[in-house]
Amino acid sequence: MGITKLADLIRSAAPDALSYKDISDYTGQVIALDTSIVVNQFRAMTPKLSPVRGVFFRTLTFLEHDIKPVFVFDGKPPWEKRAALKKRAEAAGRNSFNCTGAASSQTKDCLQLLKLLGVPVIQAPGDAEALCAQLVKEGTVDAVASEDMDTLPFGANVLIRQLNAKRDSEVTEYSLPKLLEKLDIEHEEFVDLCILLGCDYCDKIAGLGPKNALTLIQKHRTIENVVLHINREKHPVPHSWKYKEARKIFLEAPETGAPELIWTEPDEEALVKFLRDFKFLKEDRVRHRLEKFHQMRESKREEREKERAAGHSRQTHMEDFFRVTRKRGKPVETADSLNNNTKRPKSK
Incomplete structure (x- = not known):
């Protein structure tokens, strides 16, 4: 969870x-x-x-x-x-x-x-x-x-x-x-970091620990760029990885009106x-x-x-x-x- x-x-x-x-x-x-x-x-x-x-x-x-x-x-x-x-x-x-x-x-x-x-x-x-x-x-x-x-x-x-x-x-x-200020990342980059760590909406890259994931996002800023700079044999990327769908779920606000x-x-x-x-x-x-x-x-x-x-x-x-x-x-x-x-x- x-x-x-x-x-x-x-x-x-x-x-x-x-x-x-x-x-x-x-x-x-x-x-x-x-x-x-x-x-x-x-x-x-x-x-x-x-x-x-x-x-x-x-x-x-x-x-x-x-x-x-x-x-x-x-x-x-x-x-x-x-x-x-x-x-x-x-x-x-x-x-x-x-x-x-x-x-x-x-x-x-x-x-x-x-x-x-x-x-x-x-x-x-x-x-x-x-x-x-x-x-x-x-x-x-x-x-x-x-x-x-x-x-x-x-x-x-x-x-x-x-x-x-x-x-x-x-x-x-x-x-x-x-948190964003201390990590020196934007919210969209933080979302990518959370997807790399592991979330409910898609698989994660195997063997990629939290500190390593943070370092990669701070350096490369997006999942797309991170994938280009990791050892794919040591950290295989999931087949048909749905990270874009997960990113969209996190970033798109629910379509509701304000409650009374x-x-x-x-x-x-x-x-x-x-x-x-x-x-x-x-x-x-x-x-x-x-x-x-x-x-x-x-x-x-x-x-x-x-x-x-x-x-x-x-x-x-x-x-x-x-x-x-x-x-x-x-x-x-x-x-x-x-x-x-x-x-x-x-x-x-």
Whole structure:
């Protein structure tokens, strides 16, 4: 998943592009989340339980920190990704994989949960990380939260990893502008570097390590020129290599309109009924967590108010949190359109 050994390369070649933060540093920010990454994390951690439980707890943690989450769901994957998806399905012991983008029953459960939690949901036309990156580039959101490093070649200026509910968890933030400056390459050249490292959309040149790939791109600037200057016997180029198709996927923005993002207070009674009736969580545990959510949110707001009074500026007012954010153009598909398979009408 993502770009092979890119995180290691950044740590060694461009450490200034990294910063380490706390979840509270993102108070008041709009964060796009690659939902499949969140769901898969909970599948791996608690394989016998529905990931709906984990999404419930994590979303409340974001909200009590006054983070504005936007959950982005995958659409139909690019044809070029089928080989990678098939390989992952086989590794997980599954006989098939989703190549249509149709919402599974588990996806629909997550959509219903997020709707009751009062957070916006967006359906991407293709890979969610591509749309997440586009939302950052156009200024609709402040950052992308994902463990998938290919969010960077898609053009996300700010990528956040390890943004989770664990206490004292250190969040890692990647700055794409700082990364490109430190590596002394343009974004298009960075995309070629990521293809050389190994991505989901095509094969890679065998035996070409990260440091060598970076040196070659810094010197020759394009894959076409790199191929002319490597030892083809030592590093054979894949037959019918689809690197141009992969490059196009990374560089072409998803064809969607800008979304209308609205956050509302969680519908507590509906949440209790939904989680209880589908046996995701017992009623007393849901009510206890919601009570804790309200207490924690108010406590954190009081702390920020004291900081503001003492001369600090981090402050989020309730009326600023629950509001429409960045209305621009027509909306992309949202939770209702995912369930009904119809697009929302253009906003006027």
